[in-house]
Structures are given as C-alpha cells and as structure tokens.
Amino acid sequence: MVDPxxxxxxxxxxxxxxxxxxxxxxxxxxxxxxxxxxxEEGAVQTAHFCDEQCRSDWDGE
Structure with a gap:
C-alpha cells in the first residue's frame, strides 16, 4: 500500500x-x-474516495 x-x-x-x-x-x-x-478508539483511520461525489455518498455530506 502506498503512503496515504x-x-x-x-x-x-x-x-x-x-x-x-x-x-x-x-x-x-x-x-x-x-x-x-x-x-477512532485511539487509532488513525482513513477512507479514500475517487472523487467528491463518492466522498459525499459515503457520509452524506
């Protein structure tokens, strides 16, 4: 995996x-x-998205 x-x-x-x-x-x-x-619970979490629409669809913002 590539460095985020x-x-x-x-x-x-x-x-x-x-x-x-x-x-x-x-x-x-x-x-x-x-x-x-x-x-989250003391650990860094990340979520990657291919564009702004997918990001918005993921959390509704």
Whole structure:
C-alpha cells in the first residue's frame, strides 16, 4: 500500500493504489482523489474516495 500522504495521482500502479471506500474502484493517477482521516478508539483511520461525489455518498455530506 502506498503512503496515504503521498501524491496518489502520480505514477501509482492500480495494484498498489487505495480503493474507493464507496465504489471500490482503485484510485490511481486521479487528481480527484479525496481522503478523510479520523481517530477512532485511539487509532488513525482513513477512507479514500475517487472523487467528491463518492466522498459525499459515503457520509452524506
């Protein structure tokens, strides 16, 4: 898995790219990539999204 703070839209192989938490598509080389990060039970959690629409669909915001 690629470091979540890296530029996922630059030269990332789909096999190493994170998957969208909403639609499941790999997010490789996409400038529309969005990431939400939060703390849950003392651990950092992240959710990746291929675009703003998938992010909005995931949490309704």
């Amino acid at each position: 703070t890296s530029d996922h839209h630059e030269d990332i192989d789909k096999d190493e790219a994170p998957n969208c938490a909403t639609c499941g598509d790999p997010i490789a080389n996409e400038t529309t990539h969005r990431v939400l990060t939060w703390i």
